[in-house]
Amino acid sequence: MKYFSEIDEILLKYAVFGKKELADGTLLIAPAKFVAPEAWVHQIYPPLNEDEIKILEEQIAGLIPNSYVIFLKEYSNGINIFNDVLALFGYRKRRGRGIDDVWQPYSMIIPNTIERIKNATDEMIFIGSYSWDGSKIYINRNTEKVYRCLRGDITPLNEWDCFEQMIVTEIKRLSKLHTNEGKRLDRSIPTIPS
Numbered sequence: 001m002k003y004f005s006e007i008d009e010i011l012l013k014y015a016v017f018g019k020k021e022l023a024d025g026t027l028l029i030a031p032a033k034f035v036a037p038e039a040w041v042h043q044i045y046p047p048l049n050e051d052e053i054k055i056l057e058e059q060i061a062g063l064i065p066n067s068y069v070i071f072l073k074e075y076s077n078g079i080n081i082f083n084d085v086l087a088l089f090g091y092r093k094r095r096g097r098g099i100d101d102v103w104q105p106y107s108m109i110i111p112n113t114i115e116r117i118k119n120a121t122d123e124m125i126f127i128g129s130y131s132w133d134g135s136k137i138y139i140n141r142n143t144e145k146v147y148r149c150l151r152g153d154i155t156p157l158n159e160w161d162c163f164e165q166m167i168v169t170e171i172k173r174l175s176k177l178h179t180n181e182g183k184r185l186d187r188s189i190p191t192i193p194s
Contacts, residue, residue, distance in 0.1 A: 003164045041182030045077040056091045060112040065139040067163035078105025085191045088128040132191045
């Protein structure tokens with residue numbers, strides 16, 4: 001998909017500062033020692049297979065919108081961008097306590113089940129969040145439109161026509177708020193979309 005190469009073009013430029021590929025295929029890009037000794041600016045997780053998608057759908061009791069299935073299967077099982085400023089959820093495969101077990105996406109199951117926003121409807125699938133304010137990102141299963149909402153209310157704060165538009169425009173926007181090394185330019189400027 002064309003937008004995968006747009007994502008790579010932005011995120012992989014930070015690999016000049018270093019990258020590490022784990023045994024499971026997780027790609028850690030640009031050490032972020034300014035955050036913590038073992039932190040990385042970006043984390044891209046290996047894609048899911050069809051069986052893992054089915055398990056995920058069973059656990060959230062609903063079909064994942066096609067645009068997000070394509071992302072999970074063909075690009076990444078979730079992603080963490082700019083030290084978790086934006087996180088897209090995925091399927092946590094391991095429950096171990098080893099050092100590499102930490103490098104997994106945030107669970108898509110929890111925000112769609114246990115911590116589901118009370119006024120969310122069945123067609124809303126939560127796929128991500130922003131660390132600035134804890135706001136959530138969801139896709140409408142019927143229209144494939146993407147929305148950002150507060151942690152406790154599904155009223156849209158931002159809207160995108162599709163997942164591809166959201167992820168590309170957000171990565172481009174966030175890259176302008178960070179240095180070439182991935183450090184925030186100004187910590188007082190909100191990292192959420194306006």
